[in-house]
Amino acid sequence: MAEKFQPLSVSKLADSYDAVIIGSGGTGLSAAIQAHELGLKVAVFEKEAELGGNTNRASSGMNAAETNVQLQHGVIDNVADFYHETYKDGGRLNDKDMLGYFVYHTAPAIDWLADHGIKLDDITVTGGMSKKRTHRPASMAPIGGFLVKSLLDVVAKEDIPVFNKTKVTSLVRDDEGRIDGVKVNANGLIKTIGAKAVILATGGFGASKEYIERFRPDLKDYKTTNQPGATGDGLKLAENVGAELMQMNLVQVHPTVQQDHPHVYLIGEAVRGEGAILVNAQGKRFVNELNTRKIVSNSITALPEHSAYLIFDQGIRDRAKAIEFYDKTGLVVHGDTIEDLAKKLKMDPDTLTQTVATWNKAVEGHNDAEFGRTTGMDRGITKPGFFAIHIAPAIHYTMGGIHITPKTQVLDGNGDVIKGLFAAGEVAGGLHGNNRVGGNSIAETVVFGRQAGQQVTLYVRKQK
Structure with a gap:
């Protein structure tokens, strides 16, 4: 070291x-x-x-x-x-x-x-x-x-x-x-x-309650993926010498953030880029996972639970090394089979199995008829074990x-x-x-x- x-x-x-x-x-x-x-x-x-x-x-x-x-x-x-x-x-x-x-x-x-x-x-x-x-x-x-x-x-x-x-x-x-x-x-x-x-x-x-409240009061109760120092100090320094601020209402919410622990963990886009899918509480896909962050976040927020699950296998895990860290931190649910994973997530095993089978077929034919996804389709969800991370949107970027x-x-x-x-x-x-x-x-x-x-x-x- x-x-x-x-x-x-x-x-x-x-x-x-x-x-x-x-x-x-x-x-x-x-x-x-x-x-x-x-x-x-x-x-x-x-x-x-x-x-x-x-x-x-x-x-x-x-x-x-x-x-x-x-x-x-x-x-x-x-x-x-x-x-x-x-x-x-x-x-x-x-x-x-x-x-x-x-x-x-x-x-x-x-x-x-x-x-x-x-x-x-x-x-x-x-x-x-x-x-x-x-x-x-x-x-x-x-x-x-x-x-x-x-x-x-x-x-x-x-x-x-x-x-x-x-x-x-x-x-x-x-x-x-x-x-x-x-x-x-x-x-x-x-x-x-x-x-x-x-x-x-x-x-x-x-991470500035003051600036978020001033420009985006609708987001004031959202958690943030930012480090505590991201409080807009440079904006204050600049404003005090007459600088102009622009587009301050444009705040990005990141779709995949694990929020069940005191510390908030951003689950990087590379996990989806390497082939993970998103499913709702019933175990069904609901969006093109690699659409823009805005669209994916809005789709998750529109679900009754306002949260979703990333589903992936060992093959995807091998390609996204950050997952090792997420797992060590206790954010990853494990299953030996898709059915086993579904039970742990309190989902109907048949529904999740069907969702994954449909997705694997889409990857094989490189045609996602359901949601029109065209990228992050290099591998299906086929290699045991099978994993899930519970996610919801959080303030990410200004x-x-x-x-x-x-x-x-x-x-x-x-x-x-x-x-x-x-x-x-x-x-x-x-x-x-x-x-x-x-x-x-x-x-x-x-x-x-x-x-x-x-x-x-x-x-x-x-x-x-």
């Missing part, structure tokens, strides 16, 4: 940096590495004790089109298809310029990671996508923890300063309105730190956020750039429209994290 990354002691805080990056998830770490490699003196500030933010919880993978990895797996893809599918899945509310920048920079982002020894050599599919675009490590380990650990290895090697328990309380402006520093509370030490530019990489507001340009510059209410302030990742709005596609958020962290690192470098070079 490699040694755990150690953040620096607050006594090592300098009085100023070229760029301060707020947040240590995939976006913040990618931005820091990119800016550092371009010659900037940077520091990463994380308010929580643990590094990695919500990225740690991502399980499926990182979407990218026209990659060499896809070709190695025999998948011939097209960036334009990736664009059009994401635009359609986002209800055509995506910022087209941001989306265009995004799709064309996903393959270079995969290469950039590989150049840093971070290889995503396996692929799977998530909802709303017609091709296998979701890149993940060959070990099939959940992408989030893998990416955070790997990026922190690069950060350690390159000696980039990272401080935890360091909360930015406000942004500092000069007489001309440019952002030129931050005020921090670093584990009790209050300090103002100069910065030629600041990148907000603070994540979304999925598509809205700070209004930015494709260059990650933050805009005010007049559409003018707030100089010296940049934002990327879930804290920024616009990329995903009204529904984020699984695998696109990790891609966003790397694509726009790198973009922020590059744009901050251009900005700082002009200041010098």
